[in-house]
Amino acid sequence: MKKLPIFLAFLLLFAMTLFTTGCSQRTYKKPGATKYTSAARHRATMRSYSVLGKTYDPTYVEVGQVMRGISSWYGPNFHGKYTSNGEIYNMHARTAAHKTWPMDTMVKVTNLQNGKSTIVRINDRGPFVRGRIIDCSYTAGKELGLDRMGIAKVKIEVVGFAGKVQSAATIAKHKAAHTQTRMVLSNFGVQVGAFKRYAGAQIYQRKYARLYPRYRVIIKKFSDVDGTPLYRVWLMGFGSEQEARDFKAQSGMPGAFIVRN
Numbered sequence: 001m002k003k004l005p006i007f008l009a010f011l012l013l014f015a016m017t018l019f020t021t022g023c024s025q026r027t028y029k030k031p032g033a034t035k036y037t038s039a040a041r042h043r044a045t046m047r048s049y050s051v052l053g054k055t056y057d058p059t060y061v062e063v064g065q066v067m068r069g070i071s072s073w074y075g076p077n078f079h080g081k082y083t084s085n086g087e088i089y090n091m092h093a094r095t096a097a098h099k100t101w102p103m104d105t106m107v108k109v110t111n112l113q114n115g116k117s118t119i120v121r122i123n124d125r126g127p128f129v130r131g132r133i134i135d136c137s138y139t140a141g142k143e144l145g146l147d148r149m150g151i152a153k154v155k156i157e158v159v160g161f162a163g164k165v166q167s168a169a170t171i172a173k174h175k176a177a178h179t180q181t182r183m184v185l186s187n188f189g190v191q192v193g194a195f196k197r198y199a200g201a202q203i204y205q206r207k208y209a210r211l212y213p214r215y216r217v218i219i220k221k222f223s224d225v226d227g228t229p230l231y232r233v234w235l236m237g238f239g240s241e242q243e244a245r246d247f248k249a250q251s252g253m254p255g256a257f258i259v260r261n
Contacts, residue, residue, distance in 0.1 A: 034162040036123065037085040037103045045084050045103050048240065051128045057240050058100045061158045062182035063166055064175045069133030071109060071154040073141025074126075083124040091138035097124035098134050102183050106160035109136060111144045112153045118143040119165060178213065182237070188244040189236040189259045196224075202230035210236055234259055 033039040075091040083089045085103040096107065098131045102120050110117040120140045127135035134156055141147055144154070159165050161183055166174075174180040193204040201219045209217045215237040222230045226250050238244040241258065 003115050005156045034104050036087060036121070036162065041084075041086045042103060045125070046240075048242075049125070054128075056099050056125075057242055058102065059240060059243065060183055060237070061101050061105055061181040063160065064171045065157050067156050068112075068132055069152050069154065069156075070131045071111070071128070071134045071136055071141075071144065071146065071156075072127055072132050072151045073138060073144075073146045075137045075138035075141075085123045087123050089124070089137075093137055094118060094120045094140045094143075095123045096120040096134050096136045096140060097126035098122045098125050099125060099128070101158070102161075104162040105158055105183065106163065107134070108157045109144060110155045110157075111136060111146075111149075112155055113149070114145050114147075114152075116144050119159060121163065141188045154248065168236050182214075188238045188241045189234040190238070190253075190256050191232055191234050192227045192253060192256050193233040195231045195233070196228060198229075198231050201233050204233040208233065232259075 033042070037045075046058050048055055050056070068241060074097070078089050079091045081089050083095070084097075087095075089095075096109070098105070098107070101107070104121055105122045106119060107122060108117060108119050118136075118140050120134075120136060124135070132151070134154065136144065136146060138147070144152065146152055157171075159171065162179070166181075171180070191200065192208055195201040195204070196217070205217045205219055208215075212235060215235045218234050218236055220232045220234055224230045235247075238247065244258050248258065
């Protein structure tokens, strides 16, 4: 009898964890045409690519996501040339290059060596130097003090997409509630089940939404060879085909397979 209250306490804690996990919902965005980047360019910059013998896999990002490393800047030698998203590079605009984050991601860059910060929009790929995570335009670099330092240790944080920036208070609020906006770079997914009854698919949908809240769980209706409805349950929101394959290999679901929506 003495153990019952402890057991109930753990049971209540577990139930609350499931409830809060199941109720948290991110807002998902898929790259499309913006006033800066065409839909075709977004698709092109989503693909894996290789530079100097190393392969890079562009992936999703979400508001509040942080990375630390070295920042550099680029200016006159590139001014007037095309960037990866099809724009003409303007060294006087606040833009930057990143190896894997999507085009038009809004990023706050903070120089950890002097405390200065600025906000840039990703519109190019690079820098392809070990340890460097972002290459700022001349104007952005000058605001950070990079025109004097050359390179510096920085923290970069996703603060929005396509020109829209969220405030620090809004970002903190959404991160605490696990409701931050997430940019999804591909339509690859993993099929985790198939049912002839819609109710069965719904059970699986709720189950996997609790288990993997960072992904979207959707039900797709198909027809069997005899015309009977077949409801497939897909886990969507992987940043690349490789990410979906890695998830399948690590999650212990031998019957699952990769799909594309």
